Amino acid sequence: MTDNRFDFRLYMLQRLSALLMVPFVLVHLGVMIYAIRGGLSAAEILGRTQGSLAWFAFYGTFVVAVSVHTALGLRAILGEWAGLRGKARDGLSVVIALMLLALGARAIWAVTMGGSL
């Protein structure tokens, strides 16, 4: 599992996921501010997002990027601050990534697809 370039590949993955998140975060913040300006209700928001493949793809990709990026950042902290090494650190990081992915996926499913099925 830990070939010589493994850590470097994770480094690139973390940078690329950060790159991906820049527009996501900007659009997310922009839409949030825009959506509440006129006092949109939760029901009105859900009415626009449910059944929308575009929002599903947007936030779906966002959640994947967040899960990968956060888990990799925490992996470094687990190593340097908690002293975890090897499989303990990698295993815990994978668990964190999967937890974030599950939480995010559940929310996205509820907001975009859940109501329409």
Add this chain to the structure above:
Amino acid sequence: MSQPVVPSRTRADGEKLSVTLERGGPDGASYRQTFDVPAYDKQTVLDVVSWIQQNADPSVSYRFACRVGMCGSCAMMVNGVPRWTCRTHVSKVAKGGAMELAPLRNLPVIKDLVTDMDAFFDKWGAAEARHHPSQTRDDPIAAIDPDSPERQIADAAIECINCAVCYAACDTVAGDPDYLGPAALQRAWTLYNDAKEADPEAVLDAVTAKGGCHSCHSIGSCTAYCPNALDPVSAIAGLKRASAKRFFGARKR
């Protein structure tokens, strides 16, 4: 017995410095011992340690050689900060006439102020920070333009004296025993940019392995504390850039 060191310009006010040394070896618990040392003008931290060893306690162990900031032997923690002691004036670092000296951080202690620097030097090897010759001794000497941008980058870190101040200052080294550290990575960056280096890709291979340049968090203590005013954090950023470019297919030459 060697002659005691008598400071030539002892201060007229007879002022004393209170100097606390962290002492002990790897087996015994470390302890602190305080010495009163006569203060004199233009006194360096290394002068203080030498005075203690030659006049107060001959069992104090420390390391030095050149005394002029070239050999990189005498680095210690001075009031918690890594410094080259031979070129650090007491007047700049003493606080209220007191000073605390300890062995360099991030390295195992052999005894008193002497650390085992093997890990530090082994990591230079692990960073492939050695010249791979591109020619033999029978070839004519290659002409290198000292003003070329590449040579300027290679020259930037050429004055590193391997004193391990950056290594002691680095919080990433403290947290990650695999991390190669600023000095080794900076040397690798120098070699990578050296026109006479035959295998820059091998250097990049070494610094992108586990514990390589990507472990750096760009905290910048290396650059802040380097006694020669070198800039390892920028050198490491250069390695990160080069390795990211290579990830997308770019090759140096």
